Amino acid sequence: MANMNMVQALNSAMDIMLERDPRVVVLGEDIGYFGGVFRCTDGLQRKYGEHRVLDTPIAEGGIVAAAIGMGVNGLKPVAEIQFADYIYPAFDQIVSELARLRYRTAGEFSAPVTIRTPCGGGIRGGQTHSQSPEGVFTHVCGIKVVMPSNPYDAKGLLISSIEDEDPVVFFEPKRLYNGPFDGDPHKPAVPWSTHPKGAVPDGYYKVPLSKAEVVRPGKDVTVLAYGTMVHVAEAAVRLAQVDAEIVDVRALAPLDTDTLCSSVCKTGRCVIVHEATRFSGFGAELAATVQEECFWHLEAPIARVTGWDTPYPHAFEWEYFPGPARIAAALTRVMEDR
Amino acid sequence: MAQRSRLHVPHPPARPGDRPDFSYVSLSPAGAVPRPDARAPAREVENLGRELVRVLDEEGRAVGSWNPHLDPEELQVALRHMLLTRLLDERMQRMQRQGRISFYMKSTGEEAVSVAQGMALQPGDMLFPSYRNQGLFIVRGLSLVDLMCQCLSNTRDMCRGRQMPIMYHWGAGNIFSISGNLATQFPQAVGWAMAAALKGEDHIAAAWIGEGASAEADFHHGMTFAAVYQAPVILNIVNNQWAISTFQGFAGGERRNFAEYGPGYGIPGIRVDGNDFLAVYGVTRWAAERARQSGGPTLIEHVTYRAGAHSTSDDPTRYRPKEEGASWPLGDPIARLKQHLIGLGEWSDERHAALEKQLEAHVLACWKEAAGFGTLTEGPTLDPATMFEDVFHEMPPHLVRQREELKHLAAAQPAKGSEEEKSLERHSPAVAKEG
Numbered sequence: 001m002a003n004m005n006m007v008q009a010l011n012s013a014m015d016i017m018l019e020r021d022p023r024v025v026v027l028g029e030d031i032g033y034f035g036g037v038f039r040c041t042d043g044l045q046r047k048y049g050e051h052r053v054l055d056t057p058i059a060e061g062g063i064v065a066a067a068i069g070m071g072v073n074g075l076k077p078v079a080e081i082q083f084a085d086y087i088y089p090a091f092d093q094i095v096s097e098l099a100r101l102r103y104r105t106a107g108e109f110s111a112p113v114t115i116r117t118p119c120g121g122g123i124r125g126g127q128t129h130s131q132s133p134e135g136v137f138t139h140v141c142g143i144k145v146v147m148p149s150n151p152y153d154a155k156g157l158l159i160s161s162i163e164d165e166d167p168v169v170f171f172e173p174k175r176l177y178n179g180p181f182d183g184d185p186h187k188p189a190v191p192w193s194t195h196p197k198g199a200v201p202d203g204y205y206k207v208p209l210s211k212a213e214v215v216r217p218g219k220d221v222t223v224l225a226y227g228t229m230v231h232v233a234e235a236a237v238r239l240a241q242v243d244a245e246i247v248d249v250r251a252l253a254p255l256d257t258d259t260l261c262s263s264v265c266k267t268g269r270c271v272i273v274h275e276a277t278r279f280s281g282f283g284a285e286l287a288a289t290v291q292e293e294c295f296w297h298l299e300a301p302i303a304r305v306t307g308w309d310t311p312y313p314h315a316f317e318w319e320y321f322p323g324p325a326r327i328a329a330a331l332t333r334v335m336e337d338r
Numbered sequence: 339m340a341q342r343s344r345l346h347v348p349h350p351p352a353r354p355g356d357r358p359d360f361s362y363v364s365l366s367p368a369g370a371v372p373r374p375d376a377r378a379p380a381r382e383v384e385n386l387g388r389e390l391v392r393v394l395d396e397e398g399r400a401v402g403s404w405n406p407h408l409d410p411e412e413l414q415v416a417l418r419h420m421l422l423t424r425l426l427d428e429r430m431q432r433m434q435r436q437g438r439i440s441f442y443m444k445s446t447g448e449e450a451v452s453v454a455q456g457m458a459l460q461p462g463d464m465l466f467p468s469y470r471n472q473g474l475f476i477v478r479g480l481s482l483v484d485l486m487c488q489c490l491s492n493t494r495d496m497c498r499g500r501q502m503p504i505m506y507h508w509g510a511g512n513i514f515s516i517s518g519n520l521a522t523q524f525p526q527a528v529g530w531a532m533a534a535a536l537k538g539e540d541h542i543a544a545a546w547i548g549e550g551a552s553a554e555a556d557f558h559h560g561m562t563f564a565a566v567y568q569a570p571v572i573l574n575i576v577n578n579q580w581a582i583s584t585f586q587g588f589a590g591g592e593r594r595n596f597a598e599y600g601p602g603y604g605i606p607g608i609r610v611d612g613n614d615f616l617a618v619y620g621v622t623r624w625a626a627e628r629a630r631q632s633g634g635p636t637l638i639e640h641v642t643y644r645a646g647a648h649s650t651s652d653d654p655t656r657y658r659p660k661e662e663g664a665s666w667p668l669g670d671p672i673a674r675l676k677q678h679l680i681g682l683g684e685w686s687d688e689r690h691a692a693l694e695k696q697l698e699a700h701v702l703a704c705w706k707e708a709a710g711f712g713t714l715t716e717g718p719t720l721d722p723a724t725m726f727e728d729v730f731h732e733m734p735p736h737l738v739r740q741r742e743e744l745k746h747l748a749a750a751q752p753a754k755g756s757e758e759e760k761s762l763e764r765h766s767p768a769v770a771k772e773g
Contacts, residue, residue, distance in 0.1 A: 033353070034583035034657050050347045057553030057588050058520060058581055086519060089555060124440040126502035128518025279736065308740045310729050314440070315491035315499025319722040319744060325751060 003193040004200040006177045009151035010040045010116070013158035014078060016204050018048045021076060024162060027054040028063060028080030028116075037082060038118060038177060064090035064115065068098055071111030078162055084119035084171065085131045098167045099142030114161045118174035119147070120228050120275055121307075121321060122181065126314035132227070132276035132307070137169045138253040138285065144209055145253040147171040149230040150180065150197030153250060156207025164209060173227035173275075183232035183323040212256040214263065218245035221269035221334055224260060224286050226250055229273045229322070236327035242335055244271075252282060260286070261293040268299040269334045273327055278306035303330040348587030354655060358662040363641065365667060368395035369402025373620070376627040380606045387597035387607035390641060393616035398677035404620035406458075410684035416457060416615055417679065417690075420449040420672050422697050423473045426482055427646075429701045430489060430503075434650045438713045439489045441503045445470045447613070447645030447663070450671035451546075451576055453477055454618035459544060459572075459626060464534075466514045466527035466545035469504055470576065470644075478511040482704035492712030492720070498728075499720045521547055521554035524573065528563045528635075531571035535632075542629040544572040549596050549639075550581025553589045561637070565603040568634035572625045573605075575637065576612065578644035583657040597639035605635050612640030613671040616678070641668065722748065 004012065017024045026041060032055035035042035045053035056063050060081055067077035081087045087094075094115070102110040121130030138145045144166055148154040154172070161168035175181045179190045180197075192198030215230060220242045225233040226249040237244040245263050249255070264270045270290050272283040283304045290302055305322045313320055351359035366389040374383050393405050400407075408416075427444035434442040445452065452473025459465070467474050475485060487494040489503035497505065507515035514530075517523060527545030534541050547557055552575055564571055575596045579586050589596075600607020606628075610621045618640060625636035643666040647654050679685035712718045726733060726741040733741075 029581075030583045037582065037651075051345055054347065055584055055588055057590070058550045058584070059553040059555065061555050062553065088519075124502070126505070126518065127500065128502065278740075308726065308744070309737055310725050311500065313500045313725045314497075314502050315495070315720055316722045316725045319748070320725065326747060329747070 001199055002202055003198050004151045004155070005179070005192040005198065006148070006151045006154050006172065007038060007040050009155040009200050010158055010172065011042060011044070012200065012202070013155040013162070014041065014044060015047070017078075017159060017162045018044065018052060020204065023074060023076045024078065025052050025054065025070060025075050026078045026080070027056050027067065029056055029058055029082050031055060031080050036080065038174065040116070041080070060086055060088075060090040061093055064093040064098065064113070067113045067115075068093065068101070068111040071113045072101075072109055076112050076162055078114045078116060081115060081117040083129050084117040084133050085128045087115075087117055087133065094137070094143065094169070095140050099140045102166070103142060110165065111167060112165050113167045114158070114170055115168070116158070116170045116172060118177075119171045120173040120175050121312050121317055122175035122185070122228070124314065124317060125312075127311040130312035130317075132171070132274065134171055134252055135276055135280065135282040138282055142167070143253070144168040144251075145171070146209055146251050147173065147227040148250065149173070149176065149227055149248050150195065151192055151200050152197040153207050155200055156205050157209065157250070159204065160206045160209045163206070168209065171227065175228050176231070180231045181228055182235035183321065184235065185318055208251075210251050210254050210256055212250050212259040213248045214245060214259065215248045216244065216246040218243040218267065220244060220267055221271060221331060222247060222263040222267045223271050223273060223327075223331070224249055225273040226252065227275065229275055232322070232324055233273050233327055236324040236331060239324050240328035240331040242331050244331060249286070255285075255289065257289055257293065261290060264290050264294040265297040268297050270294070270298070270302045271327065271330050271334055272302065272304045273322060274306050275322060276307055277309045278304060279309050281306055300334040303334050305330045348585070348592050350585035350587065350658065352659050352662065353657065354659055356659055358659045358665040360665060360667050363667055364390065366390040366392060368392040371402070371404070373403035373624065376624050377631060377633050378606075380601060380604050383606045384601045387595055387600055387609055387639070390609050390611055391617050391621055392611040392614050393620060394614045394674050394678055398674060398681045400616050400678060404617055404624075406616060406620040406623055408616070408619065410679065410682055412457070413675065413679055414684065416453055417672065417675050417685070418693060418697070419453045419457075419473060419476050420615070420675065421694060422482075422701070423449045423453065423476050424672065425694070425697050425701045426472065426476070426485070429705055430486070431650065433705070438709070438715060439503050440714060441650055442489065443469055443504050443649045444646040445472055447666075447670065448576060448578055448642045449473050450615045450618050450675070451574070451612050451640045451642060454615045455544065455574070455622045458619045458622035460541070462512060462541040463626070464512050464514065464527070464530050464541060464543045466523040466530070466543065467516055468523070468546040468548060468551075468576070469516050470548070470578075471546050472504070472506075474513060475506060475508060475511070478508065478513060480506075480508050480511055482701060483708045486705060486708035487711050490708060490711070490713050492708070493718050494708070494711040495720070498724055500725070520551040521556035524556050525560035525563055527573070528560045528569050528571050531569040531629075531635075532563070532567050535567070535570055540630060542570040542572065542626060544574065546574045546576055548581060549575050549577035549579075549586050549589050549591060550584060552596060552599070561599065561603045561605065564635035565605050568632070570629035570632075571635045572622065572629060573635055573637045575639045576642060577639050578642050580644045580648070580654070580658065582648045582652060595639055597637060600637035605637050607637040607639065609639045609641060611668055612642030613668040613674060615671060615675045643668070
């Protein structure tokens, strides 16, 4: 067991998988000699050589396409897209090829590619370094989509993703790389060593790709959140002083409907939180699922707290970010509804 | 011969601790490459991609047929623009280090590319810059205060707080919006040029991309469309050797020059000394003349060196020798033009020092004026409710509702203080990519 931040946990997952499985290769822009702009692959090329940890040209479409070809030829590629905001040149390869290869060849061909990509705001990145496009990918059949909220899950989920036979898009909330951020930029940064989920086993372990986790039990209202928003939701619950049950959705597709809905059926109320824009966001899928499964248990309309439906503005990062105050207001509102 | 295939991984000639080695940069003597007719068929000028067009020789004399023969007064203006670009960069880098702006990207060492091309083109020509082309804005006359206010995301910011620093645009000056995404503007410039040709206009377009970003599919889309429609466009690859930590070999530069992409598409490709103001100017004039006479597109590779870090988030000492810049064989563009002017008897060290002092004072005065419109740490600030504007031409009802919700929330909360901004700065590892 060691204290790790999320960068170290992800690095450890790739290190272990490169060690355990000779088919694993890691590729991406600046990830080899340099170790990645966020340092997630630091030291891996030195340890495993430049044939297993590959720097690539600046061509996201090329990175994913090459990863597909490698996957078809028996490797297990772990591709990094430097920022989720830069994934779109690879969109055709992901949607039309990676996601459907197994289906269209009736199982004869498939590519077990993992695509890691940092997402989310809070670092003054403006509209091209802050997006949360998970909903764009959950809408595509044939790829799994996950977003961890802490180092322990990050490592266990990444190992599961690399071992999985299906392609996985693995979103890393970059604001959480160095500590559990609760949505209040006034406070000094808190390191992961202060958080129980910063304790990470040194060796191999897995967190399943299809299981949500109740991170705070409660009886009044269920909060469905993932990534950075899990920690922001915890702060909001303290602020609103409600006995909320917080579920870290973690696996977005396929979705752990049982864990989510049994919580809502128990509490009778539901607040959904994500940083991404609201309209057609992943929260819409969560709300629809909860409505279908829990309608007769609901005491109040389902509430969504999300980023506004605008690009992420550089100057108004914290007005845009769905912080604790907005979530707390929603919690108070659903508790008032009778 | 090996009997089986082996994956080749490109290696830069030198890493930290190694002796810098630029022997891979092939040079032609100044004046050695003849200037063909601007309407020459692409097939007949393929040598231009293999050689290196240079005008300024080692002594700073202008030699050969690419010399644009500019008046000394024009050369003095050019020197002033390049020096102003460099001093602006230095000031803004310092302001980022002080936490007054969130991010910055210098163009140090590459000033000749933007300044020479900006001056060689006509004001009505449309420019599609990348993020290291601030010199274009300076040549076209946008005030430093406007550039600074954009970096400050303040009340006079042309982007109204919506973009990271350096993502300028200037409609009135015919300069398109800089995108944080790479290569996207390259095929757009071709489309603009196609429209100009379609409408029978005289203006041409020009676009810039880094050698690293030439690996993106958008580069190749741009080349294909430009070739197919013979669009009046100048397509520039600024080969500054480094894309963040990735050297030019990773963009395919190991076995051919970037200019040599041109002939493959049926487009003339010219490789030019990017630190030679006169050569860049001469080559741009050639390409512009060709484009204006229905001769179609030209690809220009500017051979230069990124003398600074990729951005304020980058530390190049991790991946290249510290002293590499000092051994760059093509020198410094400002020093070279200065030497040329002194050789002509039209400049002196004293005049240069006086100009530098005057421009430094100008930059400082502009900064003070710009900061008066707000900084990251001090007001005034824009109204956050403006973030909902310009998503659409007319604001749809759901955004009107969200704007009202934000106003209610703001009314219920204390105003944000400087502590927040200090905290922001600590959490600011924003990194943009390099082309």
